[in-house]
Amino acid sequence: MSRDAANVVVLAGGFGGARMAHGFELLGEQVELSVIVNTGDDLELHGLMVSPDLDTVMYTLAGLANDATGWGVRDETWSAAEMLARYGAPTWFGLGDRDLATHILRTAAVRSGARPTEVAATLASALGVRAKLLPMADSPIRTKVRTAEGWLDFQDYFVRRAHADAVLELRFDGVEAATITPEMAQAIESADLVVIAPSNPFVSVGPIVAVPGVRDALNATQAPVVAISPIVGGRAVRGPAADMLTSLAHLPGTAAGLAIYYSDANPGLIDVLVLDNSDAAHEEAVVRTGMQALITNTLIGAADARRRLAEELLGLALH
Amino acid sequence: MSRDAANVVVLAGGFGGARMAHGFELLGEQVELSVIVNTGDDLELHGLMVSPDLDTVMYTLAGLANDATGWGVRDETWSAAEMLARYGAPTWFGLGDRDLATHILRTAAVRSGARPTEVAATLASALGVRAKLLPMADSPIRTKVRTAEGWLDFQDYFVRRAHADAVLELRFDGVEAATITPEMAQAIESADLVVIAPSNPFVSVGPIVAVPGVRDALNATQAPVVAISPIVGGRAVRGPAADMLTSLAHLPGTAAGLAIYYSDANPGLIDVLVLDNSDAAHEEAVVRTGMQALITNTLIGAADARRRLAEELLGLALH
Numbered sequence: 001m002s003r004d005a006a007n008v009v010v011l012a013g014g015f016g017g018a019r020m021a022h023g024f025e026l027l028g029e030q031v032e033l034s035v036i037v038n039t040g041d042d043l044e045l046h047g048l049m050v051s052p053d054l055d056t057v058m059y060t061l062a063g064l065a066n067d068a069t070g071w072g073v074r075d076e077t078w079s080a081a082e083m084l085a086r087y088g089a090p091t092w093f094g095l096g097d098r099d100l101a102t103h104i105l106r107t108a109a110v111r112s113g114a115r116p117t118e119v120a121a122t123l124a125s126a127l128g129v130r131a132k133l134l135p136m137a138d139s140p141i142r143t144k145v146r147t148a149e150g151w152l153d154f155q156d157y158f159v160r161r162a163h164a165d166a167v168l169e170l171r172f173d174g175v176e177a178a179t180i181t182p183e184m185a186q187a188i189e190s191a192d193l194v195v196i197a198p199s200n201p202f203v204s205v206g207p208i209v210a211v212p213g214v215r216d217a218l219n220a221t222q223a224p225v226v227a228i229s230p231i232v233g234g235r236a237v238r239g240p241a242a243d244m245l246t247s248l249a250h251l252p253g254t255a256a257g258l259a260i261y262y263s264d265a266n267p268g269l270i271d272v273l274v275l276d277n278s279d280a281a282h283e284e285a286v287v288r289t290g291m292q293a294l295i296t297n298t299l300i301g302a303a304d305a306r307r308r309l310a311e312e313l314l315g316l317a318l319h
Numbered sequence: 320m321s322r323d324a325a326n327v328v329v330l331a332g333g334f335g336g337a338r339m340a341h342g343f344e345l346l347g348e349q350v351e352l353s354v355i356v357n358t359g360d361d362l363e364l365h366g367l368m369v370s371p372d373l374d375t376v377m378y379t380l381a382g383l384a385n386d387a388t389g390w391g392v393r394d395e396t397w398s399a400a401e402m403l404a405r406y407g408a409p410t411w412f413g414l415g416d417r418d419l420a421t422h423i424l425r426t427a428a429v430r431s432g433a434r435p436t437e438v439a440a441t442l443a444s445a446l447g448v449r450a451k452l453l454p455m456a457d458s459p460i461r462t463k464v465r466t467a468e469g470w471l472d473f474q475d476y477f478v479r480r481a482h483a484d485a486v487l488e489l490r491f492d493g494v495e496a497a498t499i500t501p502e503m504a505q506a507i508e509s510a511d512l513v514v515i516a517p518s519n520p521f522v523s524v525g526p527i528v529a530v531p532g533v534r535d536a537l538n539a540t541q542a543p544v545v546a547i548s549p550i551v552g553g554r555a556v557r558g559p560a561a562d563m564l565t566s567l568a569h570l571p572g573t574a575a576g577l578a579i580y581y582s583d584a585n586p587g588l589i590d591v592l593v594l595d596n597s598d599a600a601h602e603e604a605v606v607r608t609g610m611q612a613l614i615t616n617t618l619i620g621a622a623d624a625r626r627r628l629a630e631e632l633l634g635l636a637l638h
Contacts, residue, residue: 083420087445097416101402104423108366127407136636299455 005032006192006317008095009223013038013197014053015070015238017062019300020197021311025061025131026303031314033131034187035061036214038199039116040136040172040207041142043155045093048103049110052094052155054135055102056118060225062127070238072164073098092160099260117181126174134187136208137178143203154203164238166247170205180213188217193317196227196270198298200241201261202248209266209287223238224316227262228298228309229255237299256285263289272316273299324351325511325564325636328542332357332516333372334389335549335558336504337379338619339516342629344380345452345622350633352450353506355533357518358435359455359462359491359526362474363511365403367422368429371474372523373439373454374421381446386620389557392417411479415625436500453506455527456497462522463490473522482559486565491526501531512636513622515546515589517617519560520580521567528585538587543635546581547593547617547628548574556618575604582608593617 008023008031021035038053052071059065060071066072072136074098076103079143079242085091095103102123109119115138143154147165157163188194205227218225234254236242242253249264251257255275255282259282262270274283276298285295300306324494327350329340340354357372371390378384378392387508395415404410421501428438434457443452444575445469446587462473466484474483507513518524527532551574555561561572569581570576578601581589592610595617596599605612613635619625 077398079416080420082415098402099399102398
């Protein structure tokens with residue numbers, strides 16, 4: 001570790017979380033990066049433990065991500081899925097062949113008694129990832145989504161039904177029994193900067209903050225806590241964040257709505273809310289919640305943009 | 320089932336067993352085929368239950384086999400294996416992407432409490448196989464091989480070390496605790512013909528006959544028991560059968576050596592030993608053991624040849 005490196009903690013879901021974390025990874029030795037990743041989206045498929053958000057972050061940081069889809073591995077093949085279909089097994093959740101290797105090794109390691117945190121570290125390190133990838137808990141937590149159809153498993157709602165249903169209620173099964181891991185506590189305690197990635201506040205950031213011990217750790221840190229809005233120009237960059245602001249929080253699906261939601265749900269926790277230039281008009285609404293507003297370019301599809309945003313945020317870190 | 324169909328039971332390893340069983344499958348409704356398959360070669364890789372012989376038989380009967388290699392699935396891809404290598408996982412045992420689907424589903428089903436016999440039936444049936452594929456036991460049996468290097472796992476000897484070591488001793492771990500399955504007992508009891516495929520007598524046929532209850536069932540059946548020599552022209556069509564005749568039984572690695580081994584190891588069990596035309600000179604040695612000799616073309620690489628041999632053997636069935 002460079003003596004001058006800043007300790008950065010990113011709280012991340014899959015898509016926006018991976019891109020934001022990647023920006024910091026690209027800063028190299030300026031940053032000691034820990035990424036705390038939502039595992040509420042995890043599922044078991046054909047007996048394999050699948051951690052979609054963790055894998056999206058890992059593949060992205062390893063430079064292996066499929067940027068076209070935003071999930072999975074580049075240059076993927078689908079032979080196993082074809083064969084699974086031939087056997088009549090469900091294939092609505094895409095498991096590519098390269099991706100399967102990850103699930104197979106994770107499952108074997110966890111079944112052999114390893115902690116998910118250890119397994120994530122081993123896998124990421126084998127792929128050349130410098131950052132610490134920290135699952136948000138070592139015990140299973142499963143996000144459930146209530147819709148007009150009743151309670152659904154998260155991926156049933158999100159992938160199989162293409163998040164078309166209005167979400168009326170959420171719960172995080174297993175969260176009360178979970179606890180902040182020693183690695184997460186240590187990362188937050190020694191953080192110079194905490195970044196809440198432009199991930200879904202309800203189903204990506206929400207489960208992480210709900211893990212017992214996380215909110216207290218975030219409140220205790222001296223480091224600035226900076227959240228990036230996943231809502232840009234009045235819509236989510238991807239996924240149902242804007243719809244959920246309305247259906248779950250009865251707020252407008254805008255950056256202003258997000259500011260109100262974040263400050264209501266986490267009083268005093270977030271110091272700075274980062275809005276995209278296209279949402280500059282919502283700055284006033286952010287300031288009214290007591291958070292500072294930072295207006296910049298938050299569209300981080302390209303690696304250059306990710307790195308640039310990370311660099312700008314790094315300027316907010318404790319020195 | 321056609322009223323006139325003959326009940327044929329084939330005892331099979333992977334390579335020769337799959338080809339012989341395929342000949343009977345190709346006879347269609349003339350035959351109700353049950354294939355009792357060696358599982359002593361099974362192994363666990365990355366937490367997945369792999370049954371190489373069972374899968375070779377299944378893929379061959381389903382018309383999906385890779386005839387060039389004699390194992391695995393046709394048109395296979397290797398993306399998962401590449402990724403496993405990237406993770407530093409051992410890849411000396413080739414797991415193709417399509418093949419992985421089989422191991423994944425088998426493992427999930429067995430872990431959920433299904434009997435391996437049920438799982439084999441479900442998988443084979445999904446691939447359109449008519450025959451009953453019967454693993455030789457529902458409990459694990461593991462063939463171990465003693466060489467100058469000490470005791471090795473079977474696939475360590477066979478695949479990783481390319482069966483280059485002389486085999487000094489065999490044992491079948493778990494065989495005493497195993498028992499003939501109801502499906503195997505029923506198949507043998509109602510057999511009109513029992514065929515011991517041209518598989519390795521020591522490590523393919525040997526483990527099956529060693530399962531408690533199998534030898535008694537074979538001795539009790541009225542059906543002719545016909546074995547096909549895997550030794551042709553003084554060498555094994557594939558694999559270490561000829562070498563093992565010498566190193567394990569101190570016999571010549573010839574059809575005559577095989578006749579002596581089979582009759583010594585299984586007194587009175589085999590009625591007819593089938594030799595290839597190229598081994599016609601060994602007919603006398605067979606007859607001297609008390610078995611009948613049948614001399615024909617036993618090279619069954621091509622589907623036509625498989626079917627022809629099956630048809631000829633079917634002429635020996637009870638009527």
